[in-house]
Amino acid sequence: MKKHLLTVSALALAVMSGSALAANGGDVQFIGTVTDTTCDIVPEANGAVSNVVQLGNVATSTAAAAAGDTSNQGAVVNFALKPKAGTTCNPAGMTNASFAFAGPLEVTGLAPQSGAATDAMVKLSAVNATGGAHDINKTQSVSQVTLTDLNDAAKGAQFSAQLIGGAQAGDYNSAVAYVVAYN
Structure with a gap:
């Protein structure tokens, strides 16, 4: 009886472990950069260290057109x-930092990743880039600043964002990743 129960238990365990192995899989993505000089870059919005930029509310493009105004264009943030506070970025022999952005970038700006406002966009702009201010989008996703500006606590690499409403009302959510290279 014990041998029969042990055999049934072993068979049940084998069947259960097989179904556990057949569960849905997925991917884990790990991203990093190895450099001879590290520099911890943090986002700052509205005077606080935060990776969330609040863009406020805008009208739909349909409502703005009916009113004859630009109320579908939000405030520039x-x-x-x-x-990071108390640190500087001073790689030997380097004078600039290039920020490369990746995400749902389109020609007109940053497309939403989720939310009901599926045709809204965020216009991203580099403010103090070495070649002058420019938009960040699908065709130009890299911006360069001097290390002098980057290390200036009052400046850093400055950017702006502006929510532009489309015809669809609803919430807008998106994100971009950035990588910094020194040259």
């Missing part, structure tokens, strides 16, 4: 990417 400034934010910066700076070295």
Whole structure:
């Protein structure tokens, strides 16, 4: 009886472990950079270290057109990417930092990743880039600043964001990733 029960238990365990192995899988993505000089860059919005930029509310493009105004264009919100408080970025022999952005970038700006406002966009702009201010989008996703500006606590790498409403009302959520290279 014990041998029969042990055999049935072993068979049940084998069947259960097989179904556990057949469960849905997924991916885990790990991203990093190995450099000879590290620099901890943090986002700062509205004077606080935060990776969330609040863009407020805008009208739909349909409502704005009916009113004959630009109420579908939100306020420009400034934010910066700076070295963590108390640190500086001084790679030997380097004078600039290039920020490369990746995400749902389109020609007109940053498309939503989720939310009901599926045709809204965020216009991203580099403010103090070495070549002058420019938009960040699908065709130009890299911005360069001097290390002098980057290390200036009052400046950093400065950017702006502006929510532009489309015809669809609802919430807008999106994100971009950035990588910093020194040159």
